[in-house]
Amino acid sequence: MSPKHQRILRRAEREIVPGQVVNLGIGLPTGLFHYLPARGGVLLHSENGILGSQLLIDAGPPDLEMIDAGGTPISVMPGASVFDSAMSFALIRRGRIDLSFMGAFEVDSAGNLANWRIPGRFSPGIGGAMELAQKARRLVILCTHTDKRDAPKIVERCQLPLTAPRCVSRIITELAVMDVTSAGLRVAEIAEGTDIATLREQTGCELHIDPDHLGTF
Amino acid sequence: MSTPLGKSARLSEAIARIPSGATVMVGGFGSPGTPFALLEELLTQGQRELTLIKNDANEPSVGIGPLIAAGRVRRLITSHIGLNPEAVERMNNDRLEVEIHPQGLLAEKIRCAGAGHYGFLTDIGVATEITARRQELVIDGQTWAIEPALTADFALIHADMADEIGNLRYRATAINFNPLMAMAANHVIAQTHQLLPAGALEPASVHTPAAFVDEVIDTPPETSERGLHIRVA
Numbered sequence: 001m002s003p004k005h006q007r008i009l010r011r012a013e014r015e016i017v018p019g020q021v022v023n024l025g026i027g028l029p030t031g032l033f034h035y036l037p038a039r040g041g042v043l044l045h046s047e048n049g050i051l052g053s054q055l056l057i058d059a060g061p062p063d064l065e066m067i068d069a070g071g072t073p074i075s076v077m078p079g080a081s082v083f084d085s086a087m088s089f090a091l092i093r094r095g096r097i098d099l100s101f102m103g104a105f106e107v108d109s110a111g112n113l114a115n116w117r118i119p120g121r122f123s124p125g126i127g128g129a130m131e132l133a134q135k136a137r138r139l140v141i142l143c144t145h146t147d148k149r150d151a152p153k154i155v156e157r158c159q160l161p162l163t164a165p166r167c168v169s170r171i172i173t174e175l176a177v178m179d180v181t182s183a184g185l186r187v188a189e190i191a192e193g194t195d196i197a198t199l200r201e202q203t204g205c206e207l208h209i210d211p212d213h214l215g216t217f
Numbered sequence: 218m219s220t221p222l223g224k225s226a227r228l229s230e231a232i233a234r235i236p237s238g239a240t241v242m243v244g245g246f247g248s249p250g251t252p253f254a255l256l257e258e259l260l261t262q263g264q265r266e267l268t269l270i271k272n273d274a275n276e277p278s279v280g281i282g283p284l285i286a287a288g289r290v291r292r293l294i295t296s297h298i299g300l301n302p303e304a305v306e307r308m309n310n311d312r313l314e315v316e317i318h319p320q321g322l323l324a325e326k327i328r329c330a331g332a333g334h335y336g337f338l339t340d341i342g343v344a345t346e347i348t349a350r351r352q353e354l355v356i357d358g359q360t361w362a363i364e365p366a367l368t369a370d371f372a373l374i375h376a377d378m379a380d381e382i383g384n385l386r387y388r389a390t391a392i393n394f395n396p397l398m399a400m401a402a403n404h405v406i407a408q409t410h411q412l413l414p415a416g417a418l419e420p421a422s423v424h425t426p427a428a429f430v431d432e433v434i435d436t437p438p439e440t441s442e443r444g445l446h447i448r449v450a
Contacts, residue, residue, distance in 0.1 A: 089321025124299030
């Protein structure tokens with residue numbers, strides 16, 4: 001895993017409050033699985049129908065009928081439950097996911113999220129993304145600050161098809177932790193070794209930064 | 218079982234009921250819950266112009282992958298097919314019609330059909346591009362999209378256990394869409410490698426009551442070649 005991704009995940013792990021029901025989206029957020037405390041205290045929800053998944057710990061052959069949403073065999077913690085897909089998404093839509101982590105193609109200053117389709121290039125489907133994005137009580141986006149072509153992912157307005165409007169609470173990249181506010185994006189923390197000018201340069205929208213209230217990570 | 222309630226059937230006879238052009242629901246999220254034996258028989262028998270309803274397209278060599286690769290599927294109603302690049306390519310080349318739904322809405326559309334409703338109202342996806350194909354209602358100033366229920370001619374179900382009169386039980390993440398599809402389709406065919414006599418399942422442990430199920434097929438345990446290995450508890 002790249003240093004960028006590790007920095008993002010290490011910071012993201014601190015968002016989780018013991019007692020929460022948490023969903024990890026496919027891609028970078030699933031890496032959080034490895035950062036979660038082995039002692040538990042969190043109920044991980046997987047859209048394919050589990051509450052209480054945990055990293056595979058048994059030494060024996062895995063139960064290949066027990067997988068996460070990405071297809072990886074997993075273990076279940078004491079107190080786990082399994083259920084059908086209607087129940088799984090009822091849990092989501094009823095607002096019982098406390099914290100959802102997802103990746104992004106674009107996030108904008110109003111908290112709109114685009115992470116499911118790039119017209120002409122990437123359109124495999126929606127999966128649980130729209131429902132999770134729209135109904136999680138708190139949505140934290142984990143992504144690199146720019147894409148493979150060095151274009152900003154944090155933009156003024158999403159141009160790609162939206163996953164959900166105005167759904168993002170916080171964005172964590174390898175450069176900054178940013179919160180969506182009614183006045184746009186406010187930088188809560190800046191990565192150690194990064195300066196404000198570099199951060200602004202790689203961002204496609206205005207950032208509200210108060211140097212007197214700026215943490216580091 | 219030679220009683221009027223007996224549902225036990227032969228694999229080849231059950232699948233032979235499916236005509237070309239049929240709409241078929243298929244259980245499974247990835248490999249777990251995919252009715253591999255039923256699908257392999259369907260591939261063998263050669264039915265074509267099928268509309269399949271499934272959460273995903275499996276991977277190219279398992280589940281519905283081979284049906285797609287053999288050109289037997291005209292249309293796929295699904296949520297996400299990213300793990301089957303062959304299906305994605307066919308979609309992009311207009312050789313496979315693909316209708317995409319948010320996963321939970323797909324599940325609820327199927328459940329709703331199974332519950333006998335016309336459909337339901339939802340606020341999921343309002344203000345995204347999926348809105349374009351849906352009718353909307355404004356009630357008390359709030360916009361709701363109408364999602365019609367989704368039914369099918371047949372459902373192919375993977376059950377962990379079944380009894381001879383058609384009660385079904387599921388396990389682990391092999392549950393997923395199976396209980397919903399087992400209600401929604403007109404003719405429900407379930408495979409199991411644990412076919413038990415009536416009375417072996419505690420009544421409160423039944424997940425799909427026998428009245429929903431038309432045929433139960435006794436199949437060997439799935440093997441790792443199908444991407445699945447059953448761990449006996």
